[in-house]
Amino acid sequence: MQKLSAAKKGETGRIVFIDGDTRFLSRIASIGLIIGSVVEVIQNQKGRPLLVYCRDTMIAINRSECEKIMMEVTVNEQYDYRAAGSAQLGKVDAV
Secondary structure (H helix, E strand, C coil): CEEHHHCCCCCEEEEEEECCCHHHHHHHHHCCCCCCCEEEEEECCCCCCEEEEECCEEEEECHHHHCCEEEEEECCCCCCHHHCCCCCCCCCCCC
């Protein structure tokens, strides 16, 4: 487990913990970053915002916010981004 700010370019991981007040948690959730979300680090340059890819969206997060997000690095995980963070509602068949 590591802070999102420590992730290297190209690393993929799952968010396991988000620290902060209610306002911060609400804002982070509104952009799609919740516990269980899979993120891929696109860019992590010192002194610049972190650029991540999550749920078919590229998101820039400032460094101080990245310090509050913990992720578990995964290796070549096959993951359905559409289902990230959603409750298991049962099997859905294509129509």
